[in-house]
Amino acid sequence: MNRPPKKRDHCFAALLLITFSVTAAAIDDPLKASIETSIRNNQQEAKTQGRIENLSDKTRAMLEEYQQLSRELELLTTYNDQLQRLLDHQEEEKHSIQGQMAGLEATQREIVPLMLQMTASLQEFVAVDHPFLPEERRLRVAQLQELMDRADISIGEKYRRVLEAYQIEMEYGRTIEAYRGTLKDDADNRTVDFLRIGRIGLYYQTLDRQETGEWNASTGSWQRLPDHYNLSIRKGLRIARKQSAPDLLYLPMPSPQEVKP
Numbered sequence: 001m002n003r004p005p006k007k008r009d010h011c012f013a014a015l016l017l018i019t020f021s022v023t024a025a026a027i028d029d030p031l032k033a034s035i036e037t038s039i040r041n042n043q044q045e046a047k048t049q050g051r052i053e054n055l056s057d058k059t060r061a062m063l064e065e066y067q068q069l070s071r072e073l074e075l076l077t078t079y080n081d082q083l084q085r086l087l088d089h090q091e092e093e094k095h096s097i098q099g100q101m102a103g104l105e106a107t108q109r110e111i112v113p114l115m116l117q118m119t120a121s122l123q124e125f126v127a128v129d130h131p132f133l134p135e136e137r138r139l140r141v142a143q144l145q146e147l148m149d150r151a152d153i154s155i156g157e158k159y160r161r162v163l164e165a166y167q168i169e170m171e172y173g174r175t176i177e178a179y180r181g182t183l184k185d186d187a188d189n190r191t192v193d194f195l196r197i198g199r200i201g202l203y204y205q206t207l208d209r210q211e212t213g214e215w216n217a218s219t220g221s222w223q224r225l226p227d228h229y230n231l232s233i234r235k236g237l238r239i240a241r242k243q244s245a246p247d248l249l250y251l252p253m254p255s256p257q258e259v260k261p
Helices: 004-128 134-148 155-172 227-240
Strands: 176-184 189-197 201-206 212-216 221-224
Touching (some): 004 155, 134 155, 176 227, 189 227, 201 227, 212 227
Antiparallel strands (some): 189 201, 201 212, 212 221
16 A cells, blocks of 8 residues: 555645635734724714714703893893883983972972962951951961961962962852851940851841841941841841742942952
8 A cells, every 4th residue: 555645645634724724814814903993983983973962062052051141131131221211211300300390499489479478468358358257267367377487388288278268268259158246336246147248248137137237348337227128138148048049139239349458
C-alpha cells in the first residue's frame, strides 16, 4: 500500500483549515468594525437627538415665556394708557377747580357786601311796612344779621337764608292771614284778632267783635272804623282761617303808596 499520498492529503486538509480560519478572521473584522461604527453612530445620533429635543424644549419654553411677556406688556400698556388718560382728566379738573376757586373768591368779595346791604334793606323795610307779625319779622332780620357774622356758616348758606327771608316777605303780598296778637295804641295794649290782606290792608277786631279798626300808613297809627265794617272784618277773619268759603269783602282800602326801604 502506497503511504506517501495519504500524508499529502493530511497536509492539504491542514492547509485548507488554516486558509479558512484566516479567511473567517478577515471577514469577521470588517463586520465587527461596521457594527461598532453603527453602534457609535446610533449613540451619537441619540445624543444629537437628545440635544435637539433639549433645545426644542428650551425654545418652546422661551417662546411661551415670550408670548406671556408679550401679553403682560400689552396689558400694562393698556393700563398705563388708561392711567394717563385719567391723569390728564384729573389735571384738567384741577385747573378747572382752580379757576372756579379764583372765581369764587372774586364772587365772595362781591356777594358779602351785597348780602349785608340786602339784610340792612330788609330791616329798614320791615320797620316802615305795615306792622303785621312785628316780632316774628324783626326776629328773622336779627337772626340774619347774626348769621352774617358767623364764620362756621358758608357763604352759600348765608345767601340762601337771605333769599329765603326775601321770599317770605314777597309771599306776604300775595296772601291773606288772620292771627291773634297785641294791639299797641295810645289807649292800651289789647289782645285782638288781626286780618292782613296782602300788603294793601291791615285790620283788627276786638275779641268781643264790638270794635274794628285799620292801620293808617299815612299817619303811622291805628284808627277805628265805623261799626258797619264789623261784619266784613269778621267774615274776612273766617275766610283767612279757612273756616268759610272765599267771598267779596267790603272794606276801606288805603290809597296805594310806594314804600322804599
